[in-house]
Amino acid sequence: MAVERLKDTIPNTDRLTVEFGRSIGDSVVMAQQPIEHIVLYSFREHEALSTAVQCIKRLATTAKRNGEPYIKSIKCGTTRPAENVRSLGFNLASILVFENDEDRRYFVKDDPAHQELVAFVVGKLGKDILVLDFADGVGDCTEVMRDVEEKHLAHAHNTASSAILIPQPTNDPHDPLNWSLWWKTLVMVNQGFFVISSVIPALSIAPLTPLFMETWNRSLTDVALLTGVTVMLLGYCNFIIIPCSEIFGRRITLMCCGLLNMAALIWSATANSYGSFLGARILTGTGASANESIMNVVVADMYFLHERGKYVGSYFWCYFVGLFLGPVISGAVADRVSYRWFFWACTIAQAVNMVALVFFFPETRRSYDDYNVHSQACQPPSNAVDQGEHKTESPTLDSPSALTISPECVGKGRPSRAQFNLWQPIDHLALKHVIRHFLTPVQIFFFPIIFWASMSMGCAANALLAVNLLQSQALATPPYNFTPAQVGYANFALVAGGIIGLGVAGPWSDWISQKATKRNAGIREPEMRLISLAPFIAAALVGLVAFGVGVQDKWPWPAVVVVGFGLVGVQVVAIPTIVITYAIDSYKPVTGEIMVIATVCKNTFGFGMTYFMNDWAASNGFIQPTMLLMAMTVGITLLGMVVFIFFGKKFRYWTKDARIHSF
Structure with a gap:
């Protein structure tokens, strides 16, 4: 209408x-x-x-x-x-x-x-x-x-037995919700490629630690700071990225970040001193920061409620596969050629992605005025209204096409030419409330559901960071004596675990939620997906124990790498997928801000870890730091799962009057 x-x-x-x-x-x-x-x-x-x-x-x-x-x-x-x-x-x-x-x-x-x-x-x-x-x-x-x-709502497959579409689609074929599977997949592939190509150079230098220490005569803590400063900026720059994506659009924001990242990679490949390389890492964190939030915002733009778990899972899979593959690639390239060629290769990959974004990433942002755009390409079913009585050339109040939402458009639309413009109309309402975008993440941080989701995601992700920071220190020494390339190859176990997590977490949580919805007479609550966390909490416990205790007690490397790395890879994709999907289901109007505050929590703790994790392991062994991460990941996630399954709706009710619901 x-x-x-x-x-x-x-x-x-x-x-x-x-x-x-x-x-x-x-x-x-x-x-x-x-x-x-x-x-x-x-x-x-x-x-x-x-x-x-x-x-x-x-x-x-x-x-x-x-x-x-x-x-x-x-x-x-x-x-x-x-x-x-x-x-x-x-x-x-x-x-x-x-x-x-x-x-x-x-x-x-x-x-x-x-x-x-x-x-x-x-x-x-x-x-x-x-x-x-x-x-x-x-x-x-x-x-x-x-x-x-x-009968009365649009369905996923236009049949009464299929899932109800939430939100209900408009009759505009250019609405991102109505785009065809081909276009949605193309956009998601481009988004995933951006995430992977920007994460790999940002968080992949762990196998190069001994090389940097020798090249620049720096301490272990100084070299760890090269990762830490990037991690910090990956989180905090999103206080700017999200408002820009709302005001100017996702497309131009992502392209600007891509150009910054390319400049940072060229700088990294040519830096000749520790200070210069540190500056390049700062710019890397700034340019790559869009990979922490924009893809989830695009998922919320294009997909319906019953689909989000799967596609949020694909974001985390791309993100963590970048983390997993980065050390593999950087270690192998540095071992065979030079670490500089690693950054040149990443520059080429980022350039290819920029070209793909130009042609295959249309704007997905929808301002409120977009709902006034109606296309005659999608009409209601012929028997739905009597078209003979009211023939108008443009939608009016008396025109049925202006009053109905036709399921015929779903899955058959495509982006308009205007959505490929580099410069999109400024969203003046978002510009008017720009301060809100800076303050909202701080406000929602104190909402119990978002606080827990942020902490759970942060703990699960930093369990991977702990493995990333400690892997050279643990595997390059006796009895393992891995080369930088072999340390990198160990991350293939993380990749395998991440693939399992991706294949299971999103569809598994969506399936659990749909089953619970049917048992609840068709009423869906966000909390219905939380029980699906249980197996992944167990994976976090076993994986971190296998890594920490294994390297400390010199277990055979398959136990450390295959079991430890593998299960850490499973949980680092699965837990964030489920908890963030739950938070987004609960507070859809602030999807971007949820990712901002979750990323800030994750990366702030991660930045601090770069200062103490390696020294702590060197002085007290590997068990204490890894058990800290295990206790936080398992304890916080398990506690929240139990509490919110029973009291989640009450917590949501407490925040019902927050202004975010009117955004």
Whole structure:
């Protein structure tokens, strides 16, 4: 529904009311059959409720099927007790409208009246209940993943048995949600290539530690700082990257970062002193920082709720495969040619990726105005509305195409020419609230779910960093005596573990969530995916013990490398995938900010590790530092999993009034 056109037609409306009316209208038209009654209930008379009724009445007079109006009658009233609804007794679709916090409390999950009402409407009448929570613009992330009478929402495969599409797609073929599988895959491949090609040079110099110590006559701590400063900037630069991606677009932001990264790689290949190389590493952290957040933002732009786990998992797989392969490549190239050629090779890879981004990475950002763009290429089903009565050349309030969401567009759209422009229109609303982008990550850090997800991701990722920092120190000494190339090859075990984690974590958590949704009568809660963490927590425990105790007690290298490295590789992809997907499901409006704060937590701790990890292992052995990482990873993740499975919705309820829900 064109919001601005509705505002012109019905005075004194706001975005909230129009979106409310559109949600009802979309549900009705997509049902493709008449509905006996629409009943809107508020706890008191409210102007927004009356306006919504006007919207629906306009729909009732224009949208028809075989000459019959979709809506036979519309009723509006006020009610407080559930008995008033029970007394209606006729075939209905109920929409409950919460006007403020006091009203909302009557229908929270723990309220017996709410449970009784839902049981009555679903059980006694055989109808689903659609709860739209629009109090102060706050939307609940609990999703109705089922249909009113099995039909009224768009489905993943356009069949009633397939998953409901959340968010519901528009009728614009250029909407990233509607792009074809080919285009979405092309965008994801380019994003993944950027992540891998920028992570490899940023976090791959661990096997080169002895070489740098000898070349520049520097201590182990000084050389570790070359990684630490890059790690720090990878996190904190996202305080700038995310606002830029919202204001100017994902495309131009990513390309600017790619150019910075290319310059840093050329500098790294030509640096002739420790100070110069340190400067190049600082620029590397700045240019590569987009790989920490942009891909997940693009995933949220292009994919529906039931798909996100898999594609968030693909991001973490690309990220950590870059971490895994980087040491393999850097060690082998330095052993056979020169470490400088490693950076030249990375420069070439980054240049190839830049060319691919120009041609195959259209803009995925959607400003609010984008919802007013409707294309005639995608039309509702022919039997959905009577097109003969209203023939207009452009969508209007009286045009069914402006009022409906057609599932025919899903998977058949493609980017427009404008989405390939280097310079996209500035999002003035995002620019107006630019300070919000700097403050929001700080605010949401104190939300219990986001705090836990950030800590869990940070611990899992820094378990890998610990292995990365200590591998040369552990494997280049007796009894192993690995060469730099052999130390690099040991990271193939991490790659194998990461592949297993990618193949299992996202689909596994999505499958668990979908099964739980079916058992919960079609209502999906974000917490439903959390139980899928259990096997990966066990992998973290076993893997870190095998590495730390193994190298300390001189176990055979297969036990250390295959078991230790392999299981660390599994958990470092799986745990972040699940916890970050949970956080995004809970707070979708701040997807980018979630990645910013999670990355800052991860990289701040990682930066600190570069100062103490190697010296601690040299003085006290490998068990103490690795057991610290094991205890944090297992303890924090397991504790949060248990707590949020039972109380996650209550924690989300505590943050319901946060302004982020209106972003």
